[in-house]
Amino acid sequence: MINRFILNEVSYFGPGARKELPTVVKSRGFKKALVVTDKGLMKFGVAKMVLDVLDEANIPYEVYDDVKPNPTVTNVTNGVEACKKAEADFIVAIGGGSSMDTAKGIGIVCTNPEFADVVSLEGVADTKNKCLPIIALPTTAGTAAETTINYVIIDEKRQQKMVCVDPNDIPAVAIIDAELMYSLPxxxxxxxxxxxxxxxxxxxxxxxxxxxxxxxxxxxxxxxxxxxxxxxxxxxxxxxxxxxxxxxxxxxxxxxxxxxxxxxxxxxxxxxxxxxxxxxxxxxxxxxxxxxxxxxxxxxxxxxxxxxxxxxxxxxxxxxxxxxxxxxxxxxxxxxxxxxxxxxxxxxxxxxxxxxxxxxxxxxxxxxxxxxxxxxxxxxxxxx
CATH class of the missing domain: 1.20.1090.10 (Dehydroquinate synthase-like - alpha domain)
Known part of the structure; x- marks a missing residue:
């Protein structure tokens, strides 16, 4: 039997690790981010802990925070439009599995437009291109979506969760900063x-x-x-x-x-x-x-x-x-x-x-x- 193991290109660990974000962005030549998060993290200031780092480094970004706790096809579709409108060349995903799964869906569709119908990504999709580069910063200690090749999206029409498995969706960089988790209920x-x-x-x-x-x-x-x-x-x-x-x-x-x-x-x-x-x-x-x-x-x-x-x-x-x-x-x-x-x-x-x-x-x-x-x-x- 042949076994395969796929991991992030690089990961950072430790309280305060979000401060590595500017170094990562600049070393890769990224220009503008789409920040994918949810309204709760915006409201309670958790996302701001990351946005402040981007602001201090003068890294341009636009925020897409319309992510549901169980993200939907509509969340991904709207996020793709937001990414195109922002002319972003990378994604910063801040949140739990919902934000990161939404970011993966957005990133895959942006570089594989033939899968614009998000439902077509269910299962093992035959995408050809790596997704738009994602830098993932988890705010929960659970899903590990920042290091997996999976994401889960709800198809509202069928009322069914789609499990999507795709090596092209793994975030390029994972930043695991426990300080982003301190306010988790x-x-x-x-x-x-x-x-x-x-x-x-x-x-x-x-x-x-x-x-x-x-x-x-x-x-x-x-x-x-x-x-x-x-x-x-x-x-x-x-x-x-x-x-x-x-x-x-x-x-x-x-x-x-x-x-x-x-x-x-x-x-x-x-x-x-x-x-x-x-x-x-x-x-x-x-x-x-x-x-x-x-x-x-x-x-x-x-x-x-x-x-x-x-x-x-x-x-x-x-x-x-x-x-x-x-x-x-x-x-x-x-x-x-x-x-x-x-x-x-x-x-x-x-x-x-x-x-x-x-x-x-x-x-x-x-x-x-x-x-x-x-x-x-x-x-x-x-x-x-």
Whole structure:
């Protein structure tokens, strides 16, 4: 088997790393940026922390902040027009996965105009050109969109999330500055952090996992388990915030290259049909999906148990695996993740429509255990 690993050209890490932005821009000869962000980050001054750096360096830019929490085809289409109007030659993406996913869609269409119909990008699109250069500055520690070759956009007409996979969309530069995350609310910190944990666990056990990806995912699991409670309960703690910022990036490096599984397959329709935040959807499913996959993932669950500190000498593999599942469930409860679908407004009669989309989601085939629609129905019902 031949394995492929794609990463950013360069990444910067550490509190205050956004100050490297002018050096990056000038070294690459960029002239004008389209800043892609959302209105919340503009309102609460998080985006301003980056815009001030651009202003001080006299780097021209225009702002496109019409990004929804679950970005849509319309967000991308309008962003392409904004980019053309601005005559921008690069994009600065500030935000969580929503802003970065929107930026990827904009960047791809700008350099591959034959895909102007954004819906045509679903799945693995045969784009020919790298997207408009993106410098990505995450404000959440979860999606790792700054280092992945994936982006997710909602097709409003079908009410369905499109997972787009394209090596040409990876940001050229990632700047992981934990200071941009200090004001992230407790609930969002928890949700995005558990999204990162889901990435790490699914990336560890997915069908395409191999030694290199395993190395990254185990370390990410260890770090997220250690730093997420700190980041949630002490939001300005530099160690907790920077630990999570690095951990989610590490998880992203690997899962971007090996894929995910049915947890993400089931989470996507929850966002598309019920507007559930992606991180919450992934987190609420994670312990149940882990137990579903346990029979085929025992050995790797033992490694998870060791990474989160619940492995004890003399344990059987089955005991260690169950301890790993229990500890991930405990972490989810500790940081305040809802435990039942009804808490999110999802009813039993909604489950068939969710399952219909989940079984065809691009992430589902990567699951290590074969999964049927009936399995998915039962998994949803388990946490109803």
């Amino acid at each position: 407790k609930g969002l910190t928890a949700a995005t952090g558990m999204d990162a944990m889901t990435h790490a666990i699914e990336g560890l056990i997915t069908k395409a996992a191999w030694e290199m990806s395993d190395m990254f995912e185990i370390k990410a699991i260890e770090m997220i388990h250690k730093y997420l409670p700190v980041a949630v309960n002490d939001p300005t703690n530099p160690e907790g915030r920077n630990g999570m910022a690095v951990a989610q990036y590490i998880a992203g490096m690997a899962f971007s290259n090996v894929g995910l599984g049915v947890d993400h397959g089931m989470a996507h329709p929850m966002s598309a049909l019920h507007d559930v935040p992606h991180g919450v959807a992934c987190a609420i499913l994670l312990p149940t999906v882990m137990r579903f996959n346990m029979p085929v993932s025992i050995k790797k669950y033992v490694e998870i148990a060791k990474a989160v500190g619940v492995y004890e000498a003399g344990m059987t593999d089955e005991q260690a695996a169950e301890a790993a599942c229990n500890e991930i469930e405990n972490l989810s409860k500790l940081v305040g993740i809802p435990q039942h679908l009804t808490e999110l407004g999802i009813k039993e009669e909604d489950i068939p429509a969710l399952a219909e989309q989940a079984i065809t989601d691009v992430c589902t085939p990567g699951n290590p255990r074969p999964v049927t629609k009936e399995d998915i129905l039962n998994l949803y019902k388990t946490i109803l």
